[in-house]
Amino acid sequence: MASLTGYATVSMILFSLGAIGVVSRRNVFIIYMSIELMLNGINLFLVTFARYHFNMDGQILSIMVIAIAAAEAAIFLSVIILLFKTKKSLDTNVFTELKQETE
Amino acid sequence: MTDLVFLALSFFAIAGGVTMLLHKNPIYCALGLLISILSVAGLFALLSATFMFMVQIIVYAGAIMTIILFILMFLNIREEDLPEEPRKGMLITLGVIFMIPINLLILEGVGRLPNSDMSIVEEGFGGIKELGMKLYTDWLLPFELISILLLVALIGAVVLVNKRVKRGVK
Numbered sequence: 001m002a003s004l005t006g007y008a009t010v011s012m013i014l015f016s017l018g019a020i021g022v023v024s025r026r027n028v029f030i031i032y033m034s035i036e037l038m039l040n041g042i043n044l045f046l047v048t049f050a051r052y053h054f055n056m057d058g059q060i061l062s063i064m065v066i067a068i069a070a071a072e073a074a075i076f077l078s079v080i081i082l083l084f085k086t087k088k089s090l091d092t093n094v095f096t097e098l099k100q101e102t103e
Numbered sequence: 104m105t106d107l108v109f110l111a112l113s114f115f116a117i118a119g120g121v122t123m124l125l126h127k128n129p130i131y132c133a134l135g136l137l138i139s140i141l142s143v144a145g146l147f148a149l150l151s152a153t154f155m156f157m158v159q160i161i162v163y164a165g166a167i168m169t170i171i172l173f174i175l176m177f178l179n180i181r182e183e184d185l186p187e188e189p190r191k192g193m194l195i196t197l198g199v200i201f202m203i204p205i206n207l208l209i210l211e212g213v214g215r216l217p218n219s220d221m222s223i224v225e226e227g228f229g230g231i232k233e234l235g236m237k238l239y240t241d242w243l244l245p246f247e248l249i250s251i252l253l254l255v256a257l258i259g260a261v262v263l264v265n266k267r268v269k270r271g272v273k
Contacts, residue, residue, distance in 0.1 A: 001106035002149065003221055008213040010113040010146065012206045014139070017120035020198035026186040029129040029175065033136045036167070037120055040143050043159075051150040052219055056234055059152050060242050063234075066162050067249045071256035073167045077174050078263040084178055090129075091186030 007048040015041030027090050028083070032076055039069050105222070109149055116142035124195065127185060129175055137168050150221070152229040 014037055021034030043062040050058030080090075087094050115138055122135030144159040227233060238246055 002109035003218065004216060005210065005214050006109060006113070007146065007150070007221075008210060010116060012209055013117055014120055014143070016199075016202040016206055017117070017124055019202060020195055021124045023198055024191055024194035025124075026188050026191075027129060029171070030123065030132050033123055033129075033132055033171070036163075037123065037136060037139060040140060040163075043155075044143055044146060047147055047150050047152045047155055050152065050229075051221060051224075052216075054228065056229065056237050057241075059155050059229060059234060060238055062155060063158060063238070064245060064249055066158060067253060070162060070167060071253050073170055074256045074260040075263075077170055078260045081174065081178070082263060088184070089186070090180065090184060093186070 004048065004052055007044065011041045011044035011048065013041075014038075014044065017041075026092050028080055028092055028095075029090060031092065032080070035072075036069060039065055105149065109146070112142045112145040112149070115139070116146070127188075129180065129185075130172070133168065133171050133175060137164060140164050140168065149223065150229075151224040154229060154231045154234045 018034040018036075018038030018041060021037065022031055025031055025034065043065055046058040046062040046065070048058075050056055050062075083095055084090065117139075119135040119137070119139030119142065123132045123139070126132050126135065140159065140163045144156050144164070147159055148156040
């Protein structure tokens with residue numbers, strides 16, 4: 001059970017759940033959490049292969065991924081606050097600030 | 104014993120992810136993600152990555168999830184602010200149909216690798232000492248670049264928040 005294939009299955013399922021969440025939900029918060037879930041799945045994959053090859057480079061890469069996720073959290077959440085303040089909504093379809101107005 | 108713990112942790116990880124995917128209220132979604140993250144931390148421990156286990160709990164479950172929950176409560180989101188999702192079920196079904204072949208492909212590739220011992224290593228692997236030695240010798244440049252990235256993100260967040268305060272004053 002707790003073999004390479006088992007861990008790979010769990011991490012691929014987590015990654016797929018995150019990817020499906022990004023495309024199917026319309027709440028910005030849930031899209032952000034889905035991205036976090038995808039990063040978690042990839043982290044699990046990296047750590048699994050670090051153990052498989054008995055080499056710690058994979059673990060260091062996943063520390064880098066966690067650092068990038070922390071930086072992303074700071075920026076993403078402050079942007080969400082600004083968008084919610086101006087639009088009063090969490091719907092992704094409302095956020096069309098950059099869309100060009102066509103006559 | 105290891106198999107039992109692995110099964111329980113993977114069940115909770117996947118159940119948390121499914122909760123996050125299906126629930127409408129973002130607070131319950133955040134709690135599902137929290138369960139998923141903690142279970143992944145447990146899987147890290149089973150893979151004898153003790154330092155990663157700690158970092159996952161402290162940074163993900165401690166810092167990032169706390170910020171998400173804090174902002175969810177700070178924004179005071181009511182039921183009518185939540186977006187309507189009439190095509191959610193259809194999109195999820197389509198996503199599942201689309202993701203299954205990719206997963207099968209990767210699992211086919213992983214299954215062909217020679218089997219190796221994945222049991223827990225007692226010492227000398229994944230601890231803070233070994234990881235620190237590796238991080239500060241082989242991976243020194245990426246480590247410094249990541250620290251610059253974190254600094255830039257911090258400054259960016261402060262600038263964005265500052266803009267909001269100015270608008271409020273005017």
